[in-house]
Amino acid sequence: DIVMTQSPDSLAVSLGERATINCKSSQSVLYSSNNENYLAWFQKKPGQPPKLLLYWASTRESGVPDRFSGSGSGTDFTLTISSLQAEDVAVYYCQQYYSIPHTFGQGTNLEIK
């Protein structure tokens, strides 16, 4: 199984500041035939289902604000929130869908400083 490791586990950022969450996979999730990284980012708030933010590592899902961006390739990925808003308080998860099982990272708890 591909192990997904996120850092940090918890993060406190001031409103309007940048938040950065890292995700590392135990093996590459870059599919050479199409040059796509099989990596997604989700936002999870209590009592709500996960919300897809980004897929193919950096493609923003429809309706997701452009302050959310993704970068990276191969085994190292980053989710960046350029200017933190109060409604961004949540737990963020990366997930690889390169191979079965489609494993998630352990989550990063994002709070307001």
Added chain:
Amino acid sequence: QVQLVQSGGEVKKPGASVKVSCKASGYTFSIYGITWVRQAPGQGLEWMGWISVHNGNTDYAQKFQGRVNMTTDTSTSTAYMDLRSLRPDDSGVYYCARVRWGKSDFWGQGTLITVSS
């Protein structure tokens, strides 16, 4: 609009089985798969498996092999997840989601399963 509506929460005794339904609407059911993810209390997201609605093929996480069965009914656009031999650590919220090329874009509201004697 795309919607996935799941069945209500249940309380089960250890050793019992539970079947969670996920009714889809607002899209062509057969061209997407359905994946199931659970979240135990205070824990992270755990991928359980997925089913291709088109051909019924399934892939399950090794942890659930032999205990889980995922099916679909195309006549009602409903997916089902059946989990057997329940244990207390199976308690949690179970989610279904529409999936295509691995991308899980629409999710059900979640179903709380409590396993307790």
